[in-house]
Amino acid sequence: MPTFADVLTQDFERQADAIIARYPQKRSAILPLLHLVQNACNYIPEDGMRFIAKKLGLNMNDVYETLTFYSMLFTEPIGAYHLQLCRTISCYLCGAAQLREHLEKRLGIRPGQKTPDGRFRLSEVECIGACSAAPAMQINFDFHENLTPEKVDAILDALP
Incomplete structure (x- = not known):
């Protein structure tokens, strides 16, 4: 996993400056810069x-x-794959709790x-906007819908 010193190149600085230039007030660039560093x-x-x-x-x-206000930003490494299981009502009613239990057993960890x-x-996480295809999960930036434990296993098994 790269350190910040590893990624702090001239190109990274140019990306940061380009982000800041889009905002009339520099402070408004704080979230995009946090995402730049996290990515x-x-x-x-x-x-x-x-x-x-x-x-x-x-x-x-x-x-x-x-940084600490937003749940999608992290102060510690999050791992290669961030599994974000929706827990709102649509997903819950369609089996998200069972998927969480399945993931906890398979991975040997609990949420967080x-x-x-x-x-x-x-x-x-709260709603990821996939209510019509619940239960849903986001892995990094990829969405997976209409999940079952078997589908989750297939998705995880296919990850490099």
């Missing part, structure tokens, strides 16, 4: 927060408060944890 590092390390604070003329507290090898992190 590069798999989480947002302290030196990534310092980078954002310096770029935007903010203090570390401003960046940390924003990651596997010892760092490959998977399991999270329960």
Whole structure:
């Protein structure tokens, strides 16, 4: 997993500057910059927060408060695959609780944890907008719908 020092290249700086240039007030670029750092590092390390604070003329507290407010941003590595199981009413009524139990048994972890090898992190999240095809799960940025334990196993088995 790359460190922030590994990803802090001239190209990364140019990407950050291009993001900031889109906003009339620099501070408004905080979320896109947090996503930029997380996409590069798999989480947002302290030196990534310092980078954002310096770029935007903010203090570390401003960046940390924003980072910790959002459930899709992480202060520790999240693993190669982030399994986000929807837990809202449509998915729940269609079997999300059984899928969570199945994933807990298969992976040996509970929501909010990651596997010892760092490959998977399991999270329960609010609506992912797939109510008509419940139960649903997002793995990184890929959506999977109409899930059953067998479909989940097939999806996980197919991951590289």
